[in-house]
Amino acid sequence: MPPEDPFQQHTLDYSPWHFWRDAGPGAKAAQLTLQRDLAELRDFTFGEQCFVSTLASVQNEHLRLGDRSYVAAGAYLSGSLDTGRDCTINAYAVVRGEIRLGDGVRIGAHTSILAFNHTFADPDTEVFRQPTFSLGITVGDDVWIGSHVVILDGVTVGSRAVLAAGAVVGGNPARVLKWRVPQQVTARGDLTTALTTFADRTREQAGTILDRSWDAEAGLFADRPGVAATVRAQCDAVEVADLLLGRAPDQLPAEEQIRRLRGWQDPATGLVPEWGTGAPGTDLLGGAESYHVLCVGYALDLLGSSFPAPIAIPPATELVARIRALPWNGRAWHGGAAIDTLGTALLWNLRNGRALRDGTVEALVGWLHLNADPRTGMWGNGVPDTGQMEIVNGFYRASRGTFAQFGLPVPHPERVIDTVLAHVRDARFFTPDRQNACNVLDVAHPLWLTRHTGHRAAEVTEVAERLLRDALRNWADGAGFSFQARHGTPGLQGTEMWLAIVWLLADLAGVSPALGYRPRGVHRPEPAGDLTALDPAPVRRL
Numbered sequence: 001m002p003p004e005d006p007f008q009q010h011t012l013d014y015s016p017w018h019f020w021r022d023a024g025p026g027a028k029a030a031q032l033t034l035q036r037d038l039a040e041l042r043d044f045t046f047g048e049q050c051f052v053s054t055l056a057s058v059q060n061e062h063l064r065l066g067d068r069s070y071v072a073a074g075a076y077l078s079g080s081l082d083t084g085r086d087c088t089i090n091a092y093a094v095v096r097g098e099i100r101l102g103d104g105v106r107i108g109a110h111t112s113i114l115a116f117n118h119t120f121a122d123p124d125t126e127v128f129r130q131p132t133f134s135l136g137i138t139v140g141d142d143v144w145i146g147s148h149v150v151i152l153d154g155v156t157v158g159s160r161a162v163l164a165a166g167a168v169v170g171g172n173p174a175r176v177l178k179w180r181v182p183q184q185v186t187a188r189g190d191l192t193t194a195l196t197t198f199a200d201r202t203r204e205q206a207g208t209i210l211d212r213s214w215d216a217e218a219g220l221f222a223d224r225p226g227v228a229a230t231v232r233a234q235c236d237a238v239e240v241a242d243l244l245l246g247r248a249p250d251q252l253p254a255e256e257q258i259r260r261l262r263g264w265q266d267p268a269t270g271l272v273p274e275w276g277t278g279a280p281g282t283d284l285l286g287g288a289e290s291y292h293v294l295c296v297g298y299a300l301d302l303l304g305s306s307f308p309a310p311i312a313i314p315p316a317t318e319l320v321a322r323i324r325a326l327p328w329n330g331r332a333w334h335g336g337a338a339i340d341t342l343g344t345a346l347l348w349n350l351r352n353g354r355a356l357r358d359g360t361v362e363a364l365v366g367w368l369h370l371n372a373d374p375r376t377g378m379w380g381n382g383v384p385d386t387g388q389m390e391i392v393n394g395f396y397r398a399s400r401g402t403f404a405q406f407g408l409p410v411p412h413p414e415r416v417i418d419t420v421l422a423h424v425r426d427a428r429f430f431t432p433d434r435q436n437a438c439n440v441l442d443v444a445h446p447l448w449l450t451r452h453t454g455h456r457a458a459e460v461t462e463v464a465e466r467l468l469r470d471a472l473r474n475w476a477d478g479a480g481f482s483f484q485a486r487h488g489t490p491g492l493q494g495t496e497m498w499l500a501i502v503w504l505l506a507d508l509a510g511v512s513p514a515l516g517y518r519p520r521g522v523h524r525p526e527p528a529g530d531l532t533a534l535d536p537a538p539v540r541r542l
Helices: 006-014 016-022 025-041 187-212 231-245 254-263 290-302 316-324 332-351 360-371 389-406 413-423 437-449 457-472 492-508 536-541
Strands: 043-046 057-065 076-082 094-101 105-107 112-115 137-139 143-145 150-152
Touching: 006 016, 016 025, 025 043, 112 137, 137 150, 187 231, 187 457, 187 492, 231 254, 231 290, 231 492, 254 290, 290 332, 316 332, 316 360, 332 360, 332 389, 360 389, 389 413, 389 437, 413 437, 413 457, 437 457, 437 492, 457 492
Parallel strands: 043 057, 057 076, 076 094, 094 112, 094 137, 105 143, 112 150
Antiparallel strands: none
């Protein structure tokens, strides 16, 4: 066998598109070994006939290369990169941050795609010491990016685009010279088509998804195969079936599902304990059963029923002290969750004609108005380790169970939008591989709740479209969504939450009619009750 030409190997490092045709057996074996080693060491995935030059600097936390995609010598990659098939990152290109490339994207030499930036809000701190954020960059299919192009954070490049050499896309936008193809479909049209396809697929697979989580022997739903049945899983099944099928799950007659859900409520406290935990808790604001007030109550509502017993609510004389004692500093999500449970307990008691203790509504709504931080529009303080996550997530829970659920205007809505838009730039939580249903829902719902202000509307739409495109990629056929966007096992909880998230984001982007469904349960957009009907004067004065 003749020796392999070393100059050919170096040539293929810089011109990798012919590697699998021209390289020798030894070089091909070494490349496959490199890819296997990288996949074991890091969150890397390689398609068929990919190539990564050993002369490139590949520092990604997450990397997925589609079939026949290449990284040439001298390229510098970091952050999170997902590519479709037949993508090439040529010599000395810089691709950093949260980047998503479609199929057939070719990136010229010395081009920089930079999906991150430094904040510079603090004039007393040097810029390089201030935190970075990422809005992400998305490039569609069949895109040619010339040499020495610069694409800045937050840009979406549509399919079939050609970016001329030297173009700067972002703060100094590229000028359209001509269209390669007739412009018949807008970006919004593309998104509408994607949503329609997604909705059709989810409806076709709804029965399979519910069957997958149904334990026929126990006669109960589990969140996913291999785990124990829970109270929440029964409720998530009802919500998923209502969203996608418009009826109760077929696995059990609706009357039997109602009988079970109603029968699990403790008549003394009104709470619903988890199975196998013994006696039910007694603390509405801090017990493990608190979320059951939401999920069981709304599941019964979707099935045309309600709780048989009232839910015990603390009297107004102690309620303010209890709310004030919640962990708003550093653990605002827990405070918000308690408020959500309290507001929902009020809803079910009002729906069932139960008398409320004098001053309960005023104590709850009044405290929230008086204690909303005018700088953030939210309650509590964040912590350095998680930035604004706690207060944003806590705001979602607290506002969902009160202002949203009863149709009341939130205090400081523009500041809410400012806080959410700053938070959604945090790459620790919002790169595609780090998103989860809780964190995305907790930005989507506040933006939807405050959309009437029109404040920073273009930015809100951009964020909604970006997160929506990310979400649509995470559907697993026949299984649904996992709670963690790109990790974990799909289950009923993730499916229920992400279906609601998709609707909220689609509505913010103006394309929700394409889905053909609208949440009616825990994450319903419309108010579920009216506190002003109880005693309108005090509420209107707030």
